[in-house]
Amino acid sequence: MKALIRNILGEEFINDIFQKYFRWKEKVQYGIIYPILLKIPFAPNFYFLFSKSFGSEMKMFVGARMDYIKKQHHKTENLFLLRRNIHRLEKGLIMKNRRKIFALDYIEETVTLLKSLIASKNDNDQINWACDILNQYFEVTDAHPKRDNALKIFSTISANRNSDRSFGPFIVPENNKEDQYSFAVLAKKRKSVRFFEPNNIPERSLMDKAVELAALAPSSCNRQPFSFRIVDNPELVKKMAVLPGGTKGFSDEIVAMVAVVGQMNVSPSISDRHLMYIDGSLASMNFMLALESLGIASCPLNWPEDKNKDNKVRALLSLGDFERPILMIAYGYAAKDGKLAYSVRKPLDQLRRYN
Numbered sequence: 077m078k079a080l081i082r083n084i085l086g087e088e089f090i091n092d093i094f095q096k097y098f099r100w101k102e103k104v105q106y107g108i109i110y111p112i113l114l115k116i117p118f119a120p121n122f123y124f125l126f127s128k129s130f131g132s133e134m135k136m137f138v139g140a141r142m143d144y145i146k147k148q149h150h151k152t153e154n155l156f157l158l159r160r161n162i163h164r165l166e167k168g169l170i171m172k173n174r175r176k177i178f179a180l181d182y183i184e185e186t187v188t189l190l191k192s193l194i195a196s197k198n199d200n201d202q203i204n205w206a207c208d209i210l211n212q213y214f215e216v217t218d219a220h221p222k223r224d225n226a227l228k229i230f231s232t233i234s235a236n237r238n239s240d241r242s243f244g245p246f247i248v249p250e251n252n253k254e255d256q257y258s259f260a261v262l263a264k265k266r267k268s269v270r271f272f273e274p275n276n277i278p279e280r281s282l283m284d285k286a287v288e289l290a291a292l293a294p295s296s297c298n299r300q301p302f303s304f305r306i307v308d309n310p311e312l313v314k315k316m317a318v319l320p321g322g323t324k325g326f327s328d329e330i331v332a333m334v335a336v337v338g339q340m341n342v343s344p345s346i347s348d349r350h351l352m353y354i355d356g357s358l359a360s361m362n363f364m365l366a367l368e369s370l371g372i373a374s375c376p377l378n379w380p381e382d383k384n385k386d387n388k389v390r391a392l393l394s395l396g397d398f399e400r401p402i403l404m405i406a407y408g409y410a411a412k413d414g415k416l417a418y419s420v421r422k423p424l425d426q427l428r429r430y431n
């Protein structure tokens with residue numbers, strides 16, 4: 077039917093009508109509706125009550141919170157919480173005026189969590205790091221019933237620590253002028269590349285290196301609520317490449333892609349609902365610079381707030397209930413004859429302001 081109407085009226089005529097309609101709609105929105113919404117308390121909540129986009133985000137948040145709290149109550153595996161709590165202990169340990177006792181509200185939870193995790197995976201640097209930090213915590217803190225109870229539990233599991241590497245003490249790395257220089261070179265060299273050498277997909281060992289470097293990005297309380305789903309199967313790439321709206325004109329050129337996937341069920345707090353986007357973006361930038369340092373080009377691709385598109389990726393990559401793509405990244409070896417957009421940056425006086 078749509079095709080018939082398009083044939084009768086003509087593509088250009090229909091596009092023209094749509095553009096006029098959208099411009100008229102925007103005028104009504106900024107001229108009438110939005111000023112009213114801004115004046116009346118809670119009016120935006122009602123206006124967006126049936127918004128699919130906000131609705132699906134809220135639904136995911138509810139499910140993620142439920143999952144998180146359930147795990148906490150059942151004391152089941154929660155590496156996000158372990159990383160967060162151990163990181164809080166680390167911060168307590170490095171304080172200049174360290175308190176004689178701290179972390180009383182979560183120390184028992186932390187060792188109990190560690191106990192359940194050790195049972196399932198004891199050959200793991202995260203577990204070893206947790207053991208080392210807890211050891212230091214118990215060494216320097218004063219007696220307290222909660223702390224002593226936690227120590228009792230810890231004593232039963234600390235022998236499971238399984239590595240020659242030790243994690244801590246905490247040392248500031250030496251300032252190296254050369255490193256700063258090489259970062260400037262790398263940052264300037266990276267550009268969004270949209271045309272790649274066909275049939276030349278970077279080796280997985282290089283991609284693994286880039287992922288490990290990406291994970292060095294800071295994340296809120298070291299939760300790391302993201303993962304990199306690397307798609308190098310040509311059939312799957314074909315299906316994925318057309319999904320981001322911004323690949324029109326070069327989706328056929330994409331030889332491999334990464335879906336940066338955020339994880340929502342890493343905190344029970346509504347104010348933490350953007351963690352996955354913030355932490356995922358920081359890691360993504362590290363990832364793209366890491367790729368560049370390995371000679372691999374990339375292009376970030378906007379991932380829209382669109383439930384249908386999310387579901388397509390969820391099905392293609394078997395994502396979990398509380399996971400969603402936050403960014404796509406095309407990667408590969410830059411085609412020699414491919415051109416780059418210049419993308420001029422804002423000048424310094426528009427970028428920064430002191431105080």
Ligand SMILES: Cc1cc2nc3c(=O)[nH]c(=O)nc-3n(C[C@H](O)[C@H](O)[C@H](O)COP(=O)(O)O)c2cc1C
Nearest residue numbers: 266267268320321322323375376377378379417419
């Ligand atoms: C979040 C994000 C989404 C982007 N989405 C697209 C996209 O959909 N299509 C595209 O061609 N480029 C996309 N880009 C690339 C930008 O256009 C590019 O980074 C910007 O113009 C600066 O150019 P440069 O990366 O070459 O320095 C995206 C970049 C970011 C950070």
